Amino acid sequence: MEKNSLNKTGGTKAGALLCPACCVEYVEVEFDLDVEDVVLHNVKALRCPSCEEEQFTPEQVEEIKKRVSNTAHP
Ligand SMILES: [Zn+2]
DSSP states (O other), X not given: OOOOTTSOOOSSTTOOOBOTTTOXXXXXXXXXXXXXXXXXXXXEEEEOTTTOXXXXXXXXXXXXXXXXXXXXOO
């Protein structure tokens, strides 16, 4: 009867993550990100509303990589 991580997602949005420090659910934010001389606008990330620690989901990391390579090598 354990509900642990990495089970199939039960239909909730993108598996709400909790900040391990605060046990507060991250909220999605958008901001401009500066990566290797490339500025990406409206990058999505998760931010803890309590300690403001930011965190990228694997999908968001992929998206960032894609956009960096697109911008860096047109
Ligand atoms: Zn936190």
